[in-house]
Amino acid sequence: xxxxxxxxxxxxxAEAARVDTPATNRSAWDELFTDSSPEMRPPIARxIARxIARxxxxxxxxxxxxxxxxxDAGAILREMLPIAVVREKSPKDLVTDADVAAQQAILNVVxxxxxxxxxxxxxxxxEANAKNELSSSRWQWVVDPLDGTTNFAHGLRNFSVSxxxxxxxxxxxxxxxxxxxxxxxxxxxxxxxxMFAAIAGRGASxxxxxxACSRCERLNKALIxxxxxxxxxxxxxxxxxxxxxxxxxxxVRRLGSAALNLCYVGAGRxxxxxxxxxxxxxxxxxxxxxxEAGSHLSLHHGEPFDxxxxxxxxxxTPALQRELIDCLAKSPxxxxxx
Ligand code: IPD
Ligand code: CA
Ligand code: CA
Numbered sequence: 001x002x003x004x005x006x007x008x009x010x011x012x013x014a015e016a017a018r019v020d021t022p023a024t025n026r027s028a029w030d031e032l033f034t035d036s037s038p039e040m041r042p043p044i045a046r047x048i049a050r051x052i053a054r055x056x057x058x059x060x061x062x063x064x065x066x067x068x069x070x071x072d073a074g075a076i077l078r079e080m081l082p083i084a085v086v087r088e089k090s091p092k093d094l095v096t097d098a099d100v101a102a103q104q105a106i107l108n109v110v111x112x113x114x115x116x117x118x119x120x121x122x123x124x125x126x127e128a129n130a131k132n133e134l135s136s137s138r139w140q141w142v143v144d145p146l147d148g149t150t151n152f153a154h155g156l157r158n159f160s161v162s163x164x165x166x167x168x169x170x171x172x173x174x175x176x177x178x179x180x181x182x183x184x185x186x187x188x189x190x191x192x193x194x195m196f197a198a199i200a201g202r203g204a205s206x207x208x209x210x211x212a213c214s215r216c217e218r219l220n221k222a223l224i225x226x227x228x229x230x231x232x233x234x235x236x237x238x239x240x241x242x243x244x245x246x247x248x249x250x251x252v253r254r255l256g257s258a259a260l261n262l263c264y265v266g267a268g269r270x271x272x273x274x275x276x277x278x279x280x281x282x283x284x285x286x287x288x289x290x291x292e293a294g295s296h297l298s299l300h301h302g303e304p305f306d307x308x309x310x311x312x313x314x315x316x317t318p319a320l321q322r323e324l325i326d327c328l329a330k331s332p333x334x335x336x337x338x
Contacts, residue, residue, distance in 0.1 A: 055137050055167070059184055059199045062114075066163045066186045067195060069109035073102035073145050073161045074190030077152070086153040092230035094149045099123050102145035106163060110141050117141055122281050139183075140166050142307075144281035147187075148257030157191040162259035164284035166307070182307060185285025187259045196263040196289045204266050204292035213295040216271035217319040219245075219327065225253045225261040227275030227282075238276060240331035245274075248327050258312075262286025265314045266293030272315045272324055274300065280307045290314045296321045300328045 080098035089095050103123045110119060118132045118140040132140075141163065146152055148159030164185040187196040196211070198204035204211050216222045224245055228238050246252045253270070255261055258278055264270040266289045273290075275283070284307040291297055296315050297305035302325045305312065313328070315321035 055139055057139060057183075059202075062165055063184050063186070063197060063199055065109060065113045066165065066184060067188075067197065069106040070161045070163055070186045070188035070195065071190075072105040072109055074188050076102045076105055077146060077159070077161070078190050081152065081155065084152065090230070094153050095123065096146070096149060096153060098152065099146040099149060102161060103143060106141075106143050106145055106161070114139070114141075119143070120281065121145060122279065138168050142166050142182075142281050142284050144259065144279075147259040147282055151256040156256065158255050158257055158260060159189070159191075160257045160260045160263075161188045161190065162186075162281060162285045164280070164288065164307075166280075166284060182284045182288040185288040187263050187285050187289060189260060194263075196266065196286075198266075198285075198289040198292040200288060200292070202292070204289045206263075206267055211267045211289075211293045213266055213290070213293045213316040214268040214271050216316045219248050219272075219320060219323040220250060222249050222271035222316075222320055223251055223253065223269075224249045224272040224274070224324070225255055225264065225270050226273070227258045227261065227278060228254065229277040231277075237331050241274070241328050244327050244330050245324070248323070258282040259286040262290040262312075262314055265295050265316065266290040268293075268316070272313070272320055274311075274313045274324065274328065276300070276311050278310050278312060283307055283312050287312060287314070298325070301325060 077098055080096070080101065084096040084098040086094055086096045100123050103121045107119060107121065110117065114137070116135060116137040118135045118137065120132070120140055121143040123145060143164075144162040146159060147162050151157070152159045162185070164182045166182050182200065184199045185197070188194070194206060196204065196206050226242055226245070228242075232238055242252065249272075255264075258275050259282060261270065261273045261275070262283060263286055265273050287297055287305065287307055294316075296318055298313050298321065299305060299309055299311040300313055302321075313321065313324055315324055
């Protein structure tokens with residue numbers, strides 16, 4: 001069922017597409033690129049306006065759909081935690097039947113409300129990918145049904161469902177800089193019943209209550225989390241970075257869910273986080289939540305954050321971000337990076 005006509009009256013459409021108006025009168029989506037350079041903002045704003053006019057959507061409704069989908073998936077994960085069947089996709093890279101069941105639950109909810117949207121899930125089948133090619137919309141749901149599968153497989157309760165709604169906001173072939181950004185995201189911890197959510201430009205919340213990151217400015221006072229990929233070697237750069245940050249920070253945690261780490265930075269439970277070799281489904285939603293809560297995102301050397309790059313560095317303040325970038329830069333590139 002296509003709900004667009006009912007959900008998107010003309011006034012909302014006009015509001016969503018309004019971009020050349022003063023700051024007080026902007027739509028939520030205008031804020032998507034506040035991290036861009038001033039000269040890039042007008043063309044980006046026009047690209048967003050064109051994209052939204054072509055492909056109308058109500059962010060509040062889409063967020064409700066994302067929350068519904070995350071809760072359905074979370075219920076499946078809770079039920080299957082004691083009985084899930086685990087297998088290795090590749091050495092040390094686990095998947096369970098719960099990952100697949102949770103993704104199907106998310107797809108069911110999304111397809112019911114937005115059948116024309118694209119869907120990219122970590123556990124996608126070839127059939128799902130082929131369907132995307134026929135899609136009339138450029139909105140794309142980017143989904144990790146279970147972030148933290150290793151924890152889940154061992155009965156550790158730190159894992160999450162991550163759902164982002166992204167859009168290219170322009171033609172990526174014309175301008176790679178516009179390549180798909182996150183418009184809204186939810187990260188749900190089903191064991192703690194914590195729903196982190198954000199719409200670009202409207203702030204971030206935890207169970208409906210606004211959240212804000214910490215004000216920590218010094219690495220030696222900061223609690224930092226890290227994510228590591230399964231394929232590490234003794235001389236991997238990640239190990240050297242870990243040692244550097246462990247020595248310079250108050251302490252380092254490896255909690256096991258990239259998406260939750262980012263939300264914890266947003267909620268002020270962590271002051272910073274870095275990870276590499278990640279996928280957009282791991283970090284797109286959490287990155288938006290962290291940004292909307294006031295934290296500062298970049299790649300490891302300070303380049304602008306790109307959810308499709310694989311690297312991420314999140315910090316509560318610019319001063320802490322600078323210290324983290326400098327600390328990561330102490331580790332030279334090694335062959336084992338790639
Ligand atoms: C993993 C988690 C983990 C990170 C890995 C990811 P998965 O996702 O986010 O924290 O270190 O790189 O692959 O496999 O549990 O969905
Ligand atoms: Ca993941
Ligand atoms: Ca996963």
